[in-house]
Amino acid sequence: MIATVDQLNANIAENTKKIQDKLSGADGKRHIVLCGGTGCLSSHSAEITEKFNTVLAEKNLSEKVTVNMVGCFGFCSQGPFVKIYPEDTLYRLVKLEDVEEIVESDIVNNTIVERLLYVDPVTKEKVAKQDEINFYKKQRRVALHGCGVINPEDINEALGFGGYEGLRRALTMTQQEVVDEIMKSGLRGRGGGGFPAGRKWQFALDQKNDEKYVVCNGDEGDPGAFMDRSILEGNPLAVVEGMVIAGYAIGAQNGYFYVRAEYPTAVKRLKIAIREAEELGLLGDNILGSDFSFRCHIRLGAGAFVCGDEEDLLNSIMGKRGMPRPRPPFPAISGLWGTPTIVNNVETLACVPFIMRNGYEEFAKVGTERSKGTKVFALGGKVNNVGLVEVPMGTTLRELIFDIGGGLPGGKKFKAIQTGGPSGGCLTEEYLDEPIDFDNLVAKGSMMGSGGAIVMDEDNCMVDVAKFYMEFICDESCGKCTPCRIGTKRMLEILTRITEGKGTMEDLDELDELSQTVKTNSLCALGQTSSNPIVSTLTHFRDEYIAHIVDKKCPAHICKNLMEYHIDPDKCIGCGMCAKGCPASCITRTDYIAPGHKLASMVIDPTACVKCGACMSTCKFSAIEKR
Amino acid sequence: MAKLSESAVQKIVEICGRYKDEKTPLMMILSDIQNEYGYIPLEVQELVSQQTGISVAEIYGVVTFYSFFSLTPKGKYVIGCCLGTACYVKGAQNIIDKFAELLKIQPGQTTEDGLFTLDALRCIGACGIAPAVSINGNVYPKMTVGAVPSVIAEYKAKEGIA
Numbered sequence: 001m002i003a004t005v006d007q008l009n010a011n012i013a014e015n016t017k018k019i020q021d022k023l024s025g026a027d028g029k030r031h032i033v034l035c036g037g038t039g040c041l042s043s044h045s046a047e048i049t050e051k052f053n054t055v056l057a058e059k060n061l062s063e064k065v066t067v068n069m070v071g072c073f074g075f076c077s078q079g080p081f082v083k084i085y086p087e088d089t090l091y092r093l094v095k096l097e098d099v100e101e102i103v104e105s106d107i108v109n110n111t112i113v114e115r116l117l118y119v120d121p122v123t124k125e126k127v128a129k130q131d132e133i134n135f136y137k138k139q140r141r142v143a144l145h146g147c148g149v150i151n152p153e154d155i156n157e158a159l160g161f162g163g164y165e166g167l168r169r170a171l172t173m174t175q176q177e178v179v180d181e182i183m184k185s186g187l188r189g190r191g192g193g194g195f196p197a198g199r200k201w202q203f204a205l206d207q208k209n210d211e212k213y214v215v216c217n218g219d220e221g222d223p224g225a226f227m228d229r230s231i232l233e234g235n236p237l238a239v240v241e242g243m244v245i246a247g248y249a250i251g252a253q254n255g256y257f258y259v260r261a262e263y264p265t266a267v268k269r270l271k272i273a274i275r276e277a278e279e280l281g282l283l284g285d286n287i288l289g290s291d292f293s294f295r296c297h298i299r300l301g302a303g304a305f306v307c308g309d310e311e312d313l314l315n316s317i318m319g320k321r322g323m324p325r326p327r328p329p330f331p332a333i334s335g336l337w338g339t340p341t342i343v344n345n346v347e348t349l350a351c352v353p354f355i356m357r358n359g360y361e362e363f364a365k366v367g368t369e370r371s372k373g374t375k376v377f378a379l380g381g382k383v384n385n386v387g388l389v390e391v392p393m394g395t396t397l398r399e400l401i402f403d404i405g406g407g408l409p410g411g412k413k414f415k416a417i418q419t420g421g422p423s424g425g426c427l428t429e430e431y432l433d434e435p436i437d438f439d440n441l442v443a444k445g446s447m448m449g450s451g452g453a454i455v456m457d458e459d460n461c462m463v464d465v466a467k468f469y470m471e472f473i474c475d476e477s478c479g480k481c482t483p484c485r486i487g488t489k490r491m492l493e494i495l496t497r498i499t500e501g502k503g504t505m506e507d508l509d510e511l512d513e514l515s516q517t518v519k520t521n522s523l524c525a526l527g528q529t530s531s532n533p534i535v536s537t538l539t540h541f542r543d544e545y546i547a548h549i550v551d552k553k554c555p556a557h558i559c560k561n562l563m564e565y566h567i568d569p570d571k572c573i574g575c576g577m578c579a580k581g582c583p584a585s586c587i588t589r590t591d592y593i594a595p596g597h598k599l600a601s602m603v604i605d606p607t608a609c610v611k612c613g614a615c616m617s618t619c620k621f622s623a624i625e626k627r
Numbered sequence: 628m629a630k631l632s633e634s635a636v637q638k639i640v641e642i643c644g645r646y647k648d649e650k651t652p653l654m655m656i657l658s659d660i661q662n663e664y665g666y667i668p669l670e671v672q673e674l675v676s677q678q679t680g681i682s683v684a685e686i687y688g689v690v691t692f693y694s695f696f697s698l699t700p701k702g703k704y705v706i707g708c709c710l711g712t713a714c715y716v717k718g719a720q721n722i723i724d725k726f727a728e729l730l731k732i733q734p735g736q737t738t739e740d741g742l743f744t745l746d747a748l749r750c751i752g753a754c755g756i757a758p759a760v761s762i763n764g765n766v767y768p769k770m771t772v773g774a775v776p777s778v779i780a781e782y783k784a785k786e787g788i789a
Contacts (some may be wrong), residue, residue, distance in 0.1 A: 039755040042766030203635055207743060218740030223711030261658070261695050262751050264764065300658055302693035317654030319681075322694040339648060365755020380754040382715035387755050421712065454712045472749070478692070613721070618771070 001281045004289040006169060010284075015160025019150070020175040025086025030065045030107060033083045037072030037233055038226075038265055040079035044096060045069070048080060051099040056107075062182035065107055068154075068378075071147040071234020073494030075135055077386035082268075083130065090130045091116040103598035121384055121406050136415040138404055140366065142374045143227070143350040144189070144390045147234025152269045155276035158237035158333050164282060166356030170245045171290050178249040179205055182352065186372030191217055191308070191345030192423065192449040193440035193525070194371075197352075203332035204250040207340035212252035214413035215336065215343045217313055218259035218266070218331050221305035222421030223472065225452035226348035227376040230388050232259065232266035236273035237352070240296060244283070245356055249292045251341060255294065260301045260314050271299060273352060275444065278282050285621055305422075305476035310343040312478065324479045324524035340576050345450070367393035371437035379405050381454035382412060391436075398432040401455055415538065420449025422469045425536025426462065447529075462541040462549055462560035469533040477526065484527030487518035491534060495612075499559040503549040511538065552562045557626035560611045564627065571623035574599025576622065578615035584608050587615060630670050638663065639671060653681055653689060656698055666697045702737040702744035704782050706730075707761040709710035711750025714758040718772075722758055723747060725775040742786065744778075 002008050021027040029116050032052055034045045040583040052067045073081045078092040082102065089112055092101065098116060105111045111563040117126040127133050141147070150157035170178050176523065183198025198290055205213060216239060220228040232239060243255040274296045306321045306373050307313045312322035314335050335341025348594035351373060355363045364372040364451035371393040380386050391400065397417055401407070408414055416426040425446035427434070434440060456465065474488040491514050497503045507608050515531030538545065547553050556561040567578070569592050581604060586608035593600050601623075604615070616624040631639075636697075642659045646652030656675060660667050667690050669683075678685045684718050690696045709722035723734060730738055737744040753759040756768035760778070767778065 016630070038751075038753050038766070042753060042756060042759070042768045076753075079755065167647055220752065221749065223715075224713045225750075226752035226754055229752040262748070299654065302654065302658060302661075302695035304693050316654060317651070319651035319689065320685075321688055378713075378754055380757065381716045386757070418712065452712065454716060456716060461714055463714075468712070476749075514724070624684075 003281050015156045018158040023085055030476050031085040033070045034071035035073045035079055035081040038496040039076040043080045045080040051096055055099055055103045068151050071150040071152045072526045074388035086130050090401055092118050106135045135404055140157045140374050140392055141388050141390050142354045143347045143376050145589055152234055152236055153272050155196050163237050166353035167245055170248055170356050175249050185355045185363045188352055190347035197348055200332055201249050204340045204342045207425050209340050211339045212250055213336045213341040214246045214252050214255040214531050215279050216257045216349055217343050218242055218346045219301045219308045220437055221308040222450050222452045224380055225378045225450045227451055229263045229266050231350050232270050233348050238348050238353050239346055240273055242352035244294050247350050251325045254353045255296045255297045256572050266617040288582050299456045306478045306526050323478045368437040370439055377453045379453050382457040384409050394435040396433050396435055415458050416456045418454040420447035421452045422472050423532055424449045425532045428540045459556055461554050461556035462544050463499055464558045466533045470495055473530040479528055481522045483518045483521040488530055498548050500561045501552045523621045566625055566627050567603050568623050569601040570594045572601035573597050574601050577618050581618045583616045584610045640673050661696050665743050703742050704762055705744045707746045707748040709748045709751050709759045713754035717757045719758040725772045750764045750784050
């Protein structure tokens with residue numbers, strides 16, 4: 001039990017020494033840690049952990065070497081990761097069959113397994129340490145503090161790595177002082193809204209009510225963002241601590257985590273963190289001997305994107321359909337069961353312990369004038385280094401995509417970066433040197449949103465991308481507001497028409513008009529922002545829309561009705577493999593034998609072709625192209 | 628109520644009882660039932676209504692609102708193809724199309740033998756390994772159209788179907 005501040009101090013001192021000794025090697029042991037994020041788990045990191053244990057036991061090394069799983073390393077495209085302390089050697093793309101070699105070579109003989117090191121895509125040099133990899137160099141970890149370092153299923157590791165130091169300080173301050181500290185830090189809502197967290201807390205603090213709630217929004221719906229999941233998987237206690245601090249600040253006794261049902265690992269680890277904190281007395285009555293009592297509860301989402309909006313989320317917790325209502329009153333005045341409630345995103349709450357632990361100055365010293373601190377981005381799509389990155393606000397898109405992301409694979413040309421998911425927009429090459437912050441991206445016609453950042457190359461059709469997002473929104477619209485329910489459906493129909501080559505130029509005007517109507521006449525953020533992907537692609541890629549409508553061509557060769565497969569008769573050697581695999585039997589032999597070839601070339605009948613692309617993937621001679 | 632077996636009634640009453648002390652337990656009750664039985668038919672909703680005093684209309688409204696809840700049984704293996712943005716730009720649509728073609732069902736449907744359900748998923752947060760497919764929670768990273776037949780075969784083999 002940790003019932004007093006003195007006991008907490010003793011516990012923190014003991015565990016901090018343990019962690020430091022582990023990282024520095026002062027405990028005389030070696031430590032193998034593996035990434036236990038969802039990405040690496042799917043690449044068998046749990047089985048690899050088991051295998052390490054077995055192999056070490058066989059060699060009687062279990063006493064001298066520990067093995068455990070930690071949270072997400074962030075560099076998902078190179079997973080699974082194995083890291084060895086104290087040398088800090090990082091192995092990537094590790095497979096089950098590599099385990100014996102790592103143990104034999106690295107652990108027993110102190111020789112690095114060169115072939116498993118990360119290779120810099122530009123310099124082609126092997127890099128042994130995490131901090132020396134370009135992907136990590138420009139990063140700064142605030143919200144992701146502890147992720148990839150501590151064991152998320154062991155509260156002692158969290159307590160040895162800064163855990164509960166923020167709450168310890170908060171409890172020495174008045175509620176107003178804590179709110180002021182958050183206000184001065186400049187922390188803004190990381191879920192997408194960007195509303196100053198301190199102001200939200202102040203509203204709730206000012207309410208005189210015995211019952212108040214803190215709600216953590218973990219309904220991470222943006223398809224392409226996974227920072228909330230990784231934080232909950234990597235350092236759940238930090239989010240719990242953030243919630244407890246918020247509870248103390250506004251005078252709440254209960255907090256609810258609302259987490260997507262699609263995130264089983266995150267839920268499991270959050271449950272463990274809450275249970276362990278309760279067992280130690282770090283949650284419950286009279287926390288650390290104070291008058292302050294607080295309890296955490298978990299609620300699971302049930303697959304509704306719209307519940308990421310706070311009103312909808314609160315309705316869902318209250319057992320209703322996740323639908324919005326007109327505001328005001330805002331939740332800080334009247335939220336859960338009509339009481340003052342603050343809703344903060346996972347990443348926002350994860351920043352709170354850092355601010356309370358280190359002081360607001362430390363948090364606010366990085367960032368831009370109006371967006372302080374760091375932001376986590378889920379970098380994905382057509383970029384070499386796919387993963388989770390945390391950078392100071394004000395970092396440019398170019399640094400994000402090319403320095404950290406390592407550029408685009410296959411030497412393809414950058415076309416656009418889509419930020420903010422279905423509520424955001426696309427930014428083109430001319431914006432690459434723009435600093436990323438809340439206001440700047442909005443001014444440029446996109447938004448930071450929750451931090452999804454999908455890179456697109458010349459092979460992505462922007463009309464198709466707009467259609468993809470509209471399908472998503474149309475499906476997820478709750479149906480309450482007519483402009484959103486019907487307007488998104490009409491916009492989707494128009495986009496579908498255009499991608500099928502049946503669009504007209506009048507359709508573009510209609511899209512403009514519908515976008516405005518839906519934006520200005522919907523209650524919640526889903527409807528208000530639903531047309532952003534259309535507006536931004538229409539602004540930056542109007543020529544692609546026109547190519548679909550007037551020329552009946554899809555420049556990226558994605559829209560099936562507007563492209564065809566073609567065999568280059570001079571490259572085709574006439575092997576006939578394409579015809580064998582063709583499900584539509586539409587490939588036949590011609591009379592033409594190209595110079596230097598023995599057999600006549602093949603040809604595709606475009607009227608019968610179903611455009612499955614099987615021929616293209618079968619052809620070993622690159623004779624088939626899209627056009 | 629005729630359709631529900633005695634043991635099912637007992638189980639559902641027990642699930643409703645778990646959340647007696649909650650102010651608004653409906654979502655938790657429905658989640659547990661969905662996890663236990665894989666679907667929440669009308670008869671079950673009526674029973675939940677009797678137990679909690681919440682009207683069937685309201686329960687039905689909630690069940691049909693959330694995509695996680697289902698009115699009809701799902702297949703033994705639920706193939707979830709992630710169609711999040713990261714997966715989509717890497718060709719996830721072609722993968723779900725291939726599953727649909729080979730299983731002869733549309734997304735959202737279940738095969739006649741009750742073995743497979745095909746679902747389009749909204750981002751499972753595995754963007755680093757896109758395109759991803761999740762079968763009963765087991766995630767297949769970096770899927771390709773070419774690998775679809777062997778994945779289906781893997782599950783058919785488990786059932787002893789060649």
